[in-house]
Amino acid sequence: MNLLKLLSWEVERVTKPYLMLVAGLIVVQFGWLGYFLWDEKNFYEQLRRTGDADYQMSFSDYLGGTPYLLSLGIAVAAMLLYSAWIWYRDFQGRGTFILRLLTMPQKRMTLFFAKFATILMMTLGLLAIEWIALKLQYIAFTSWFDGKMIPINGSFDQALSINGILAMMYPTSVVNFVIHQLFIVIVVLFVFTFVLIERSFWQRTMWSPVLSLSTLMVILTIPILGYALLSNRLIYDETIVYVGVVLIVWASVTIWLSRRFLQSKLNV
Known part of the structure; x- marks a missing residue:
């Protein structure tokens, strides 16, 4: 079995849990965004009624929220755990499955690089999906507050640079x-x-x-x-x-x- 076949097989094995992880992250982040927009709008309306409406919204406030940071932490932890589990799962059942893999007519390092490439593809894919999700969240954020005529402070790039985790994920x-x-x-x-x-x-x-x-x-x-x-x-x-x-x-x-x-x- 060559590298491409092993890679295709590894990707197929991880597709369902990977899609579940991505779906979970998207649900948590957009759910938190919806609550954040509703809560901040109500807070601004209270300030406006009291005549103190100098408060400005910032996308970095949303990104600094615990639910959003927790979703990023779960994503990082999941990738680390799967980096180990992609090997350990093959040792289950007294190692019979890994024995079959290691006795296949190919070099053992082919198996290593297939698993390695799978993890990198998952990681880069997650970075790309999260970038698209961030853009969509920023569009929803600005559209909502612009529609409510509530001032917004800072740009998309500034919000990412303030957040330490996102600044590492997407350096300029x-x-x-x-x-x-x-x-x-x-x-x-x-x-x-x-x-x-x-x-x-x-x-x-x-x-x-x-x-x-x-x-x-x-x-x-x-x-x-x-x-x-x-x-x-x-x-x-x-x-x-x-x-x-x-x-x-x-x-x-x-x-x-x-x-x-x-x-x-x-x-x-």
């Missing part, structure tokens, strides 16, 4: 966007590596999660300690280069470890 700089996407890649690779190391020890010791996490912590900590020692000597451009090199090293090391444990250490 192309360089920052690429770096943020590399961070997503690194996080997924770390989760994959953790699962494969832990599963490689699962029949040998109950300490396998601790050993797996310890290995990854060493890989994660060394470059961070290096930056702490060099940060005072690096200018901005050098810092960007250092971060880029560290991300490449992290990706290379995690892929190498995953390949080693998947091909020669994994027991099923």
